[in-house]
Amino acid sequence: MSRMLDETKEKRIIERRRKNRISKISSVAMPILGIVMLFLIWELWVILGDFPTWQISRPSLIIRSMLEDFELYWPNIVRTFTSILKGWVAACLIGVVMGALMANYALLGTTLTPYINLLCTLPVITLVPMMYVFMGIGRDVIIIAIILQSFAIVTMNSSTGFMNVPVMRIELMTSLRATKRQTFFQCMFPSAINNVFTGMKLSAIFATTTCVAAEVNGSTVGLGALVIEAKTYVRTDQMFGSILFIAIIGVFFYMLSDALEAVLVKWKE
Amino acid sequence: MKGNKKWLNIVSPVILLIVILVCWELYVAVSGIDARILPAPHVILSKLGERFMRDLSGDFLYTIQVILIGYCISIPSGILLAALCSQSKLVTKAITPVLILMVVIPMLTLVPILQLWYGYVMKVRIIVVICQAVPIICLNTLRGFTKVETAKRELFRSMGAGRFKTFVKLIFPNALPQVFVGLKLGCIFSTIAAMSADLAASNEGLGSRISVYSGMLMTDMAYGTIIVVALIGIVLFMIVAYIEKKVVIWIK
Amino acid sequence: MKASKIRTENLNKVFHTRHQDIYAVKDANIDIREGEFVSLIGPSGCGKSTIIRMIDDIIKPTSGSIYIDGKEITSYKRIPKEINQKMGFIFQLPNLFPWLTVRENVGIACRIYKIRDEGTQRYIDELLEMAGLTEYQNAYPAEISGGVMQRIGVIRAMVHKPEILLMDEPFGALDAMTREKLDMEILDIWKKLGTTVIFITHNVEEAVLLSDRVYVMGTNPGRITREITLDLERPRSLDLLTERKFQDYCAELTECIGHVDLRKVK
Structure with a gap:
């Protein structure tokens, strides 16, 4: 009985660690991606809109x-x-x-x-x-x-x-x-x-x-x-x-x- | 008796207010401080009463319109944006810092740019309000939409509910408390944004008035106008809180 | 006759709400001797949880007296530490602090009572061993199951070696098998330590199985309606559940409780 509990406990811990790792990576990567996207859109918008430099x-x-x-x-x-x-x-x-x-x-x-x-x-x-x-x-x-x-x-x-x-x-x-x-x-x-x-x-x-x-x-x-x-x-x-x-x-x-x-x-x- | 307790809840803040006002009056009277630095409360209130209709009412209506229009546009926009983003975990993570960015940028520095584009119109300040309120409403609403218990989600999936139905019947009602947190913060930010915009644009609006009065050392009117602004803020907040109490009835 | 350990005299508790006054406990008179195992049974809302909390000074009575070891405690604003340390309270739910490990949760009485000696640490080891929790001692509550957590709740109340154990429906939230197991374990502990136990349950069989005496309580207002002494042999075992005498007692008590429900006494 105790061994079964240990096995399921271990499985739970391993699964949680895997999820944590993916979560941590995307927590850092996605925000950066978001900012980069924002800048790209902004750059394109200014270039296409042909705004004068003193405006934007x-x-x-x-x-x-x-x-x-x-x-x-x-x-x-x-x-x-x-x-x-x-x-x-x-x-x-x-x-x-x-x-x-x-x-x-x-x-x-x-x-x-x-x-x-x-x-x-x-x-x-x-x-x-x-x-x-x-x-x-x-x-x-x-x-x-x-x-x-x-x-x-x-x-x-x-x-x-x-x-x-x-x-x-x-x-x-x-x-x-x-x-x-x-x-x-x-x-x-x-x-x-x-x-x-x-x-x-x-x-x-x-x-x-x-x-x-x-x-x-x-x-x-x-x-x-x-x-x-x-x-x-x-x-x-x-x-x-x-x-x-x-x-x-x-x-x-x-x-x-x-x-x-x-x-x-x-x-x- | 619990009845007594409720009475005390209302009375004790009022007593505190009276104590503060009395001490303030006494301090001004006794210390003989210059009225331009710290006017007495009765002076502030009487001046305010005198000049409100004449001087402030125009700005009052202007500011109220800015705040209300901006806030009312922000609410559906923020919620809709959060609804769309919540569909993807990755998008949620990507957009959070962008939203924080938007809130934190001093919108008042964009006021001159907006004025160059649109002129000296109310639209400029409304946009400032929207820019501050939408991210905060969106951030909180997003948090509410993404934190649904797996057990409940599984229940809906087992009944064959599609994305849209799950959203309308489960996610949205579940998130309502968090949505209202966002709405309350949104109304605080709307007021602050309106004032910041006023200070930058300085023409109409209560914020500009305060700046002008301060500059001319008409401190009593400045304080009076600040009180008016504070009242607008708190009345709006209380309205939202009241609606929350009626809607989110399962929260104590 | 053994000395009176816990005695209440005309104990009353009234809760004032906006709409009405709730008489949670009315004129309760209880007398528990040293070393006795006594159950309080009754339907929900009969005030049994309130009584046990008044004894442990968690709630203050509206009127009436409580005597612990002959000393009146109701006159104190906060009962003295020595008296408080005689009692251990076990809640309905495990009520563990999620930020502490199992061992730290068990030893929380040491932190509050400032017991710092080596002997107590060894005793904690013993208790963990007895409850089969030694391997879990450094885990956090989020990592263990409900039945295990309730065990922790039980031994937590025992760390400071109390003379009285107050148990508020401790096994109500568990499945029948775990509950029966823990019932037997509680009898073991009681026999070994000789503590006085007040056990609250709404399960008639559990009350008859475990106790020397049973107080039956009713609602509206919460009050004691019957007291029954159980003439069953010790040590008790699960075999007892099928015996005639046992079932007669259960039927008698069930009728008592049922009776009380229908009457509306002011």
Whole structure:
């Protein structure tokens, strides 16, 4: 009986490993293929449409600019990247902590929930012009704007996750007379981790768009600012180049959350 | 009694709001801070009430149209796109980064280009809204369409249902919760996109107004307009949430 | 007569919902002696799961008292650790944490109660061996089957050597063969360890097979309607299922439960 179980267990494991390998390869290959297709279509469209260079650039020229003028891009890339990184990490931490508090202390949860929902829907970008007026043109505005726009979605998703832990699991912790702290870290948090990561992924998108919009509207450094500068000098290829670098950064943070999730969450619910 | 609890759910956020407003008023009164930096709430609200019909109503209608038209076009487009892509696992994987790319690109940098093509029309901003909302709706809907339990799929296959029937009767209803997540996020992105477009195009629309007021240090009106925008966003969100509650009745 | 291990006095639990108040448990009086194996049987909604949870301090009673080893626990906001550690709870479903291995799941009481000695680790080895799970100890719950998982749930409750085992329909979700096997194993464990057991089931045969006494419960409101002492020899075996005396008891209890269903007592 035991041998039969072992055989089927082994077969299951081998089949799963094969599927995982195929899945992993196509996860990397297909997105690249998708982007390549997009660029080809774009290139053809510009060539066939015979658009003037100041209106829209061909991908081939854009990529050339991205490679040749790299020294121009690099400090701006670093600037935007680090701004988003700081803002996003802070937003995730604040978001998870708030979600945890709101889930564990019912009164806090009911009081704050409408405000968290409000913050999710509020376009922080509208506050940015005023923030620049008070705090001056500088990095602080950008990072604060990122945090404001990004933390609410993490809070919302995390607290939903924490509040939807199966009751029986909490009962197990209660039957072992676990403290609130033990219950949270050993039961609620691992149960809700998928929700936390979903929140983080969404906030990565918010963080990128907010950072760039804030830079466009008032900064002198950063990829958003570079876009405006390139526009002024009618260097459309550099404009699009900056846009592509922004997109790469955005996708990077999104994929980073995915990768972190894959590394940390090795189990199946 | 549970009845009491429900009452508390509504009352405590309101109490918090009152506390915040009172503290704000007191702070402004006591610290004597310049009204141009931080105006008192009553000033904001009274100015808003005064000047709404005269100054803001035009922009208000403009922005609402942009958001609603853009959002309403995005919903079927996003869902349809996701429906088509979900038919192939490979296409799903290929298109996900493309969609993320689309959301993340600062649409406001394409606003000048679009304006060169179409002129200074509402269409430009609607396109911006669509460009931000469609990918997000599509991404979430796609996730809903592709995560169907094998047991259910097998059931439909065993009954001889074709692709289309399986989609309509199984995949779509199963994905509805995820679809609504996408719709809620879509409405958030629509509002944000409309504001970003306004800031870049600066002519009509509430976003442009905020920019103008900020620049002229008419902070009270700026705050007032932001409140109007926030209200639009949250009302739209609540409408979608309400529809969700009515439609997705099997989720608690 | 052995000492009273668990005693409830006029235990009540009312759940307040939007539409009505649900009397889950009304005036329950239970007295369980040390080392006894007692079953609570009844239809769904008769409050048996609620009672057992009130004893283990998972739910707070609305009124009434609970005494463990003669000490009243209902006045505490949270019962003291020493008393809590006397009890082990086994759930209806395996209720394992998917992010922990089998061994880590079994040893979860050690983590919470902060038991760190070598002896306990050896005891865990013993328990795993007894349940036939030694080879699975480093696997994750996603990789094993339901019957195996429920075994893990059972030995998990035993790790901290509790004097009382509270079992909430532990084998209800399993097939008949596995259930019979595990029933016998539970009797073995009970005999070896001398624990006091409260066993909840809706299966009359299982209750008669395993217990010394049976409390019958009814719904609307949830309350105890009968108490029957089973005069059957120990050790029990599956052969008992065909004996006359056994079947008489089953018929008596089934009638009890059936009776209760038809009456609508406020």
